[in-house]
Amino acid sequence: MTTAAFLGLGAMGYPMASHLTRLGETLVWNRTPGRAEQHAAEFGSRAVTLEETAQADVIFTCLPTSDDVEGLLDRLLPLLKPGTIWVDCTSGRPAAGREQAQRLQQAGAAFLDAPVSGGPTGAKAGTLAVMVGGETEVLERARPLIESFGGTVLRVGPVGTGFAVKAVNNVLMAVHLWATAEGFASLQQQGVDLDAALSVINASSGRSFSSENKFPKILKREFAPFFKLSLLAKDAGIALENVQEVRGSAPLLAQTAMLLRAAQASQSEDADHAELVKFVEAMFGHGTLIAGEASSS
Amino acid sequence: MTTAAFLGLGAMGYPMASHLTRLGETLVWNRTPGRAEQHAAEFGSRAVTLEETAQADVIFTCLPTSDDVEGLLDRLLPLLKPGTIWVDCTSGRPAAGREQAQRLQQAGAAFLDAPVSGGPTGAKAGTLAVMVGGETEVLERARPLIESFGGTVLRVGPVGTGFAVKAVNNVLMAVHLWATAEGFASLQQQGVDLDAALSVINASSGRSFSSENKFPKILKREFAPFFKLSLLAKDAGIALENVQEVRGSAPLLAQTAMLLRAAQASQSEDADHAELVKFVEAMFGHGTLIAGEASSS
Amino acid sequence: MTTAAFLGLGAMGYPMASHLTRLGETLVWNRTPGRAEQHAAEFGSRAVTLEETAQADVIFTCLPTSDDVEGLLDRLLPLLKPGTIWVDCTSGRPAAGREQAQRLQQAGAAFLDAPVSGGPTGAKAGTLAVMVGGETEVLERARPLIESFGGTVLRVGPVGTGFAVKAVNNVLMAVHLWATAEGFASLQQQGVDLDAALSVINASSGRSFSSENKFPKILKREFAPFFKLSLLAKDAGIALENVQEVRGSAPLLAQTAMLLRAAQASQSEDADHAELVKFVEAMFGHGTLIAGEASSS
Amino acid sequence: MTTAAFLGLGAMGYPMASHLTRLGETLVWNRTPGRAEQHAAEFGSRAVTLEETAQADVIFTCLPTSDDVEGLLDRLLPLLKPGTIWVDCTSGRPAAGREQAQRLQQAGAAFLDAPVSGGPTGAKAGTLAVMVGGETEVLERARPLIESFGGTVLRVGPVGTGFAVKAVNNVLMAVHLWATAEGFASLQQQGVDLDAALSVINASSGRSFSSENKFPKILKREFAPFFKLSLLAKDAGIALENVQEVRGSAPLLAQTAMLLRAAQASQSEDADHAELVKFVEAMFGHGTLIAGEASSS
Missing domain, CATH: 1.10.1040.10 (N-(1-d-carboxylethyl)-l-norvaline Dehydrogenase; domain 2)
Structure with a gap:
């Protein structure tokens, strides 16, 4: 069974991560840990350290900027298992996405840029529009998790095109x-x-x-x-x-x-x-x- | 019973005028008269000369520009009956509308600017959005005719505001x-x-x-x-x-x-x-x- | 000998009118009359009523807007002598200039639009750039007066083009x-x-x-x-x-x-x-x- | 005595380099070598290989883009003498300039961004305006050479600000x-x-x-x-x-x-x-x- 991790429990990430718990074990992490513990209490996810999220099969990030994602990637890259999929739901920069994908590939992992539209309301309802950049095959593996919060999930091209x-x-x-x-x-x-x-x-x-x-x-x-x-x-x-x-x-x-x-x-x-x-x-x-x-x- | 006239049977006016025929006698006029005769044959309206349209209770215009409407007003103004309502569905200029309203008022007639949105498709279906400028009381008298082709008919303010x-x-x-x-x-x-x-x-x-x-x-x-x-x-x-x-x-x-x-x-x-x-x-x-x-x- | 009048003694008009006094009698008028009297005392011009300026051969205006000029023209038009030249140094609207020219022509007078560039400094020095719209022959008659304050005086086309x-x-x-x-x-x-x-x-x-x-x-x-x-x-x-x-x-x-x-x-x-x-x-x-x-x- | 090198003999570089020959030995290089030989014949400079330019005390570049400069820097960096000054007259990117300065500093060399304005005419006349970014002390060492083609030479701030x-x-x-x-x-x-x-x-x-x-x-x-x-x-x-x-x-x-x-x-x-x-x-x-x-x- 797939283990998912969700990093970044802001106005969007908090409700998005709640849907993942229906599909299996969900690790959650947030810069301010109280928010992760609240999520665990409310939705049955598990609040963990940043390092522990590296054990997940699919890692979601939803942060303010690509720079924030890069900061987490620097710390997690040495710990990742081969085959991990990193799904970045941040509204990021295409060039940053391409660079992240390359670094992950060298570690045997894969990357999807998967930013979302629909606001907190859509996140709660699980009806977000998700615009995905990356390999079709990688998307298909991650699709069930993404569809837990996404109403429209469409691949729009290679890595970076989602952004x-x-x-x-x-x-x-x-x-x-x-x-x-x-x-x-x-x-x-x-x-x-x-x-x-x-x-x-x-x-x-x-x-x-x-x-x-x-x-x-x-x-x-x-x-x-x-x-x-x-x-x-x-x-x-x-x-x-x-x-x-x-x-x-x-x-x-x-x-x-x-x-x-x-x-x-x-x-x-x-x-x-x-x-x-x-x-x-x-x-x-x-x-x-x-x-x-x-x-x- | 109200007699309506419709001047300007273009891509919009032709289908708009067709709905008026359900409510009563409808006089139609077009710069190229063949189009009016075609309308009469197709919808039971009556093709008339420009001067004859002055006998209508409500006169609709739907022309490319306010200048075109002014040209017709110059010719019809001396012929209008008191109490006539002139409804201009042209996408016109507010200043021109205010001037036309003033001229009509001096002749005992009233003016509404009532441009429409929805394209030929909406005109055929009778579901146009109509944005009306003018006196509320004048609009209420003309409303049944306007609603024959309008799905949303809203007064947005005094004369000129529709434009x-x-x-x-x-x-x-x-x-x-x-x-x-x-x-x-x-x-x-x-x-x-x-x-x-x-x-x-x-x-x-x-x-x-x-x-x-x-x-x-x-x-x-x-x-x-x-x-x-x-x-x-x-x-x-x-x-x-x-x-x-x-x-x-x-x-x-x-x-x-x-x-x-x-x-x-x-x-x-x-x-x-x-x-x-x-x-x-x-x-x-x-x-x-x-x-x-x-x-x- | 030519009598000039200057209407509007603002930051530009005040020094511009001072140069005219070297060429002959100069009538000055300002909305607030104290300013005209000050000009007379300082430069030997003559402070007069608005109506008296109509006796000048060449009337200069230098006002904030074309609307202000129109206001003065309304009052002076019935009083003008045939052959008068009205030189408007306002930064006006071409359409207003064309209309003013037409009204003046019907009264046997002529119009030049002659806005200036160079600021108060250039006005004091008499080195303004003057861009003139109007008939060449009219400009030539007014040129000596205009050159009293203008360093570069160029006709750029018919009435309105100066503006x-x-x-x-x-x-x-x-x-x-x-x-x-x-x-x-x-x-x-x-x-x-x-x-x-x-x-x-x-x-x-x-x-x-x-x-x-x-x-x-x-x-x-x-x-x-x-x-x-x-x-x-x-x-x-x-x-x-x-x-x-x-x-x-x-x-x-x-x-x-x-x-x-x-x-x-x-x-x-x-x-x-x-x-x-x-x-x-x-x-x-x-x-x-x-x-x-x-x-x- | 100072040896200068000039890389890039385009419409600007060709005449700029000609002034350097008055001050001492001048090495010239161009992507298409014929142009360097023509320069040598016309002005007494010396046409050399790219590698030989690394022997100069001051190296000028004047190329279409910062990317072009980076390409040359990659090849010359290992060959540079400590104390070399690299003066880039390209209209470059500030970020690229800062990066080039850092790489040169690690090799014991210094960088100035010194783009010019004045066109081929100013370049021939030696009257270019030169806007210099970099250390004041570095500029003072290179100033005599820069002033050979510059009429106005001004330091505008640290590296990158010239660009x-x-x-x-x-x-x-x-x-x-x-x-x-x-x-x-x-x-x-x-x-x-x-x-x-x-x-x-x-x-x-x-x-x-x-x-x-x-x-x-x-x-x-x-x-x-x-x-x-x-x-x-x-x-x-x-x-x-x-x-x-x-x-x-x-x-x-x-x-x-x-x-x-x-x-x-x-x-x-x-x-x-x-x-x-x-x-x-x-x-x-x-x-x-x-x-x-x-x-x-």
Whole structure:
């Protein structure tokens, strides 16, 4: 029977790891160990030391950045069993993923980049979208575990391509959110009922995940912590790096990556990504977007 | 019983006017009269001269631009009955709408701007989203007729705001389409399976109407005529004009409006809006987006 | 002998009008009359009522916007003598200029748009650059007066083109200032000696009027009032309007116009245009540009 | 007496190396050896093998990219004498410079990044601007040699900062050129005499090195090979990389970097950087910028 380990029990990792326990022994580790013990108590996983996770057949990581993953890999690489599969669910950098895959291969282990979309809600429900980069055969071995938390699990190409697709997905989400905020700031100044405008746009061709799922809350000024603005800015930066690596031209993505850094600089470290709207409003220079409300211009 | 007139039987107007015939007498007019006669034969409307449409209780217009509507208004204004409602479904300019409303008011008539979203398919099905600017009481009198072709009919504010919301809806659709094309051009260069990437993004937070409805066809290189690129560029221009009128700052909308003009300049006059993807590909400098295909970078 | 009138004795108009007094009788008018009386006392001009300026052979206006000029024209038009030349040195809108020219022509008068560049310093020295739109023959009649304050006086085309060139000149100045600020914010973070960097760039291909004349002061945090940020934002808006009118694509100019509005929204009403640098610094998110200083990154 | 070596006799290196011969023995090397022999014959330098250049006290490199320099360093590092100074005049990457400096230091040698501005003309005249990163003491030892071809030689900070300043200088030059082209495309459509407009802008605040030195030739459609568009696009990419490394926000620089890639993709490999104007014209969608000419709009 397969033993899984899950490293990184943050807002995403904590619920993701809970699904693994249904399939077999699940080792959990977190930088602050109390969180691992809480997970063990709640879901029947086993809180272990970092070194002990090296005994797992499949090791999952879900951390803020590729640098964090590299730090763990440095420590675990000498301890890994041949045949281990390392599945990195971090929103990482493709180049880092390719390098990690190479180091693991030299140790007889394999690597999949498998970042996820769907937020804490999707993680709890086990319906995350998972974009996988790596060998088909490796994915098939790890698939049952990945499907425990994933509703859509698709291989998008060789190692690193999962990270590449995730970076594009996230920068698109940011583009949609930012552009919608610009549009609504303009409509507000023109005396439009924003609530009605959102309803009709969400029934029209201008709709997006962002307008359907985020904007109703934004117009109520609800900015619950969900996904940090600093991480979204990082992801957009990865997408831009990838464009530059292939010497491509992506003016809208580049512009959005730059604007996100400015929004981040104007907010607190813990700001949620949706709070970029506040910077859009400040740039626009008038008022605050609130449902149904419109200035008299 | 209410008599309706419909002026402008293009790709949208032709099917929209067909629904009115279920509610009562429907006069139809088109610049090229053969099209009106065809409509009469097919749906039981009555093809008339422009002057005869002035006898209707509610006059609908659905034309390429506000300038075209102004041309008709110049000719019909002296002939209108008091109490007439003029419903303009054109994707027009808010300032033009406000001026038209004023002229009609002086003649004892009323104005609604009521642009629509949903394309020829939605027009045929009678499920268009309709964003209405104007007096609530006027809308209520015209509502049964508007709902004959509209699935979602929402008042978004005073005269002109329907046009404003439509311009924002359309520029958002363009932003989404353009940014998605940039993202896929980058992914293609990174060796990604584009078909799989689209499926997983459409299950993730980066999805939009554009990615769900347009991109599957784009990856198959299907660019059937649906909505002209030149009209989308015009609409984005209106959105930018509106931003400037209120002295706002909308960098992503402005950049998209500029890029659309460049895309338009590189295509034929009849190009469909989805063909903007070809200009994105040319800017990116590599290959052509085709489903499932990825360059070896 | 020619009688000149000068309307609008602001930071530019006050010294410009002083040069006219050398050539003949000079009537001066200002919204706040004390300023006109001061001018008369200092330079031997004659402070008059607005109506009295209509007796001049050549009427100069130098006001914040075309709307302000229109207001004066409304009042003076019925009083003008045939043959009068109206020279508008405002940074105005081409469309407004064309309309003003038409109204004046119907009254037997002529119009030149003649905006200037060079700031209060150039105005005092009588070395302004003057970009003139209008009939060659009209310009030749007014040339001696214009050359009293202009070092370079060039006809750039028919009525309105002077305004068009001025708008482009000013948006270019803004582009250069903004881009240089972005570059220096980046260099500062990389541990560069900004003073040395400015010296070497000013000896290199990256230099501009902005880097040569404005940046040395900016690095010393000197932001003396010279030319308002709100007026620069207005001028960039005119340039963008002109691009849209001809359905052109100018992504850098459009982006700069948008960013200027955001900078303006973040500053006080009286902020100098060079203070846009403070918004660039805020977007960049680190520190403040000071000569010779570099963060330790 | 100091022996100098110069590696890379391209359009810049060839004339730069000629000045060194006045100060002492000068070894020259080029990938295609004929060019080195021609240099020796013309200026009295000595054409040698790559390995022989390791005997010089000061080694200059002037190559297309940092990768090219790294290739030479790999081969020469084992052969270098302690105390050697390696002066890299390439428009390189700061990170590459820091790595090269470290490798040289381990071999007892020193590194300066010393990119130049001024083009082949400045190189021939010995009046280049040189932006130097590295230790002050190292620069002072190499200064006489550097000043043989440099008119302005300024230390801007530690190793890597010379490259950083050069990247910013070049992207600024590109911004100015691009924005000026956009402005002139707009003016042309508005019926402006472009030649007169250029003269007056060059006497005004909108002027730049690009408008003063490049635009007069561009309006005559002269695009002599001077500096490749592909190299300018690379430099702008370096500037953008540097912004991202410090997590900064530089929207105008980013947009320009993206547009340059698009311009490059639309031109031949050998296109001069000024030919980016052709892409600006294509985006604008109308006509071609020619001195004095204006469309009738």
